[in-house]
Amino acid sequence: MPTTVITILYVVGLLAVFYLAMYIPDRSRKKKFNKMLEELKVKDNVVTRSGMVGQITNIQDEFVIIQTGPDKVKIKMKKESIASVENRKSDNSK
Known part of the structure; x- marks a missing residue:
């Protein structure tokens, strides 16, 4: 039973890392893009x-x-x- 829990925690941890690895750069890219649009003259x-x-x-x-x-x-x-x-x-x- 403990092996199943460890496996589930491992998979959830990997999914969280992949999600954050894709979400944080995308969020900063969107922030820079919106700032560029606001500064248009x-x-x-x-x-x-x-x-x-x-x-x-x-x-x-x-x-x-x-x-x-x-x-x-x-x-x-x-x-x-x-x-x-x-x-x-x-x-x-x-």
Whole structure:
């Protein structure tokens, strides 16, 4: 009987370790992503998850408008579709 209890505790312990090994990095990744979305500003150059590159021209509650291409095409998309901010334009630049 004690061997069964030890085996069950071993399996539960392994499952807990695997769960924490996957949960903690994912939680920190989500935290960094949400912080990036909160810090979005007009004139930030961004890359979307689909690989589109553009500059933010307007920010709404859950949407952003991105200007892209030489024809200055404007695209409205959800904030969550932004993968990264490439380089921020400083307020001092002209």
